Amino acid sequence: MEYVKLGRSxxxxxxxxxxxxxxxxxxxxxxxxxxNEEQSRPIIKRALELGINFFSTANMYSDGTSEEIVGQALKDFARRDEVVIATKVFVPMRQGPNAMGLSRKAIMTEIDKSLSRLGTDYIDLYQIHRWDPHTPVEETMEALHDLVKAGKIRYIGASSMLAWQFxxxxxxxxxxxWTRFVSMENRLNLLYREEEREMLPLCKDEGVGVTPYLPLAAGRLTREWNEQTLRSEKDHIAKALFEKTEEVDRKIAGRVAEVAANRGVSRAEIALAWLLQKEEVTAPIIGSTRISHLEDAVSALSVKLTAEEIVSLEELYVPHPLV
Structure with a gap:
C-alpha cells in the first residue's frame, strides 16, 4: 500500500x-x-492488514450505527493515531426544526454525537455531505473553522455539489x-464522468484531494449487467442514479468486461485502475461487503492501463444528466 497526501494538506x-x-x-x-457488527469487523480488520488507514463513514449511515461499528472496530484493531477517520454532516438524524443542514446549531450538535458514536476525541476529516441552500455559507464555514480550532476536527472536506458552490x-x-476544504468526495466512475468538466479541474487548481464514491457504480462495473445482488435489489438510491442512462451504461460495462478478460484480471480492478490513473484522484472510496471485494481493490493499485485501453474504456461515454 502506498500513502499520498490528501490534496495540499x-x-x-x-x-x-x-x-x-x-x-x-x-x-x-x-x-x-x-x-451487522459481527459481519463488518473481519472486513475492517482485513483493510488494516492490507495497509488501508483511511475510513469514510457518515452520521446518517444506518441511523448512526455505522459510526458505532467502525469506531469500536478501529479502537480494537488499531491505534487511534494510525488511522484517518472521516465522517459527514447534513442529513437529518431526527424529525423537527434544526434537524438537518449546515447551520451552526446543526453542525455543533452533530459533531458531538458523531464523536460519541465513534468513541474518539477528534475526527480527522469532517465533511459536509451536501450543499445547504438554506444556510449562509459564511455561517457554515465559520462553524467548521471553530471546530478545527476547538480540536474536535483536524481537516474539513466537502461532497457532492456544483463547482461554483465549492x-x-x-x-x-x-x-x-478560516479553514479551507482539503478534499472533495464526489461521484466519479466510468458510467458517470460529468465531474471531469468543472469539478476535477477546480480541485486540481486548488490543490484539493478527490475521493470518489461509487467508483464501481454500485457494482454495475463488476458483474454481468442483469446479475442481481442484495444491494442491487435494495439500494433504491443507486437505482435512481443509473436507471435513466442504462442503455449506454450497459455498453460501457461490457467494454470493462472485455478489457478485464484480455488482461486476465477482475472487472473491478480495471474500473478502479481507470480511476487511479487520473492525476486528480487521491483515493477511491470502496464499499465492501466481502473481503474479496477489498482485496480486488488493493490489487487494482498494480494494474496500469495503456493509453489504448483508456481510450477503449472512455470512447462510448455520452453526457449524462447532472445529479
Whole structure:
C-alpha cells in the first residue's frame, strides 16, 4: 500500500479508502443490505492488514450505527493515531426544526454525537455531505473553522455539489482566514464522468484531494449487467442514479468486461485502475461487503492501463444528466 497526501494538506492517506456505508444495523436507516457488527469487523480488520488507514463513514449511515461499528472496530484493531477517520454532516438524524443542514446549531450538535458514536476525541476529516441552500455559507464555514480550532476536527472536506458552490465556499474561507476544504468526495466512475468538466479541474487548481464514491457504480462495473445482488435489489438510491442512462451504461460495462478478460484480471480492478490513473484522484472510496471485494481493490493499485485501453474504456461515454 502506498500513502499520498490528501490534496495540499499534510495528511497521509492510503490510496484506497474503505467506505463504511456497508456497515450498520440493516433494520435501521436506508441500507437494508448493510452488514451487522459481527459481519463488518473481519472486513475492517482485513483493510488494516492490507495497509488501508483511511475510513469514510457518515452520521446518517444506518441511523448512526455505522459510526458505532467502525469506531469500536478501529479502537480494537488499531491505534487511534494510525488511522484517518472521516465522517459527514447534513442529513437529518431526527424529525423537527434544526434537524438537518449546515447551520451552526446543526453542525455543533452533530459533531458531538458523531464523536460519541465513534468513541474518539477528534475526527480527522469532517465533511459536509451536501450543499445547504438554506444556510449562509459564511455561517457554515465559520462553524467548521471553530471546530478545527476547538480540536474536535483536524481537516474539513466537502461532497457532492456544483463547482461554483465549492469555489464560493473556498473563497469565503480564504477571505476570512478560516479553514479551507482539503478534499472533495464526489461521484466519479466510468458510467458517470460529468465531474471531469468543472469539478476535477477546480480541485486540481486548488490543490484539493478527490475521493470518489461509487467508483464501481454500485457494482454495475463488476458483474454481468442483469446479475442481481442484495444491494442491487435494495439500494433504491443507486437505482435512481443509473436507471435513466442504462442503455449506454450497459455498453460501457461490457467494454470493462472485455478489457478485464484480455488482461486476465477482475472487472473491478480495471474500473478502479481507470480511476487511479487520473492525476486528480487521491483515493477511491470502496464499499465492501466481502473481503474479496477489498482485496480486488488493493490489487487494482498494480494494474496500469495503456493509453489504448483508456481510450477503449472512455470512447462510448455520452453526457449524462447532472445529479
Amino acid at each position: 499534510g495528511l497521509d492517506v492510503s490510496e484506497i479508502c474503505l467506505g463504511c456505508m456497508s456497515f450498520g444495523v440493516p433494520e435501521r436507516g436506508n441500507a437494508p443490505w448493510s452488514l 469555489a464560493k465556499a473556498q473563497h469565503v474561507a480564504v477571505s476570512n482566514g
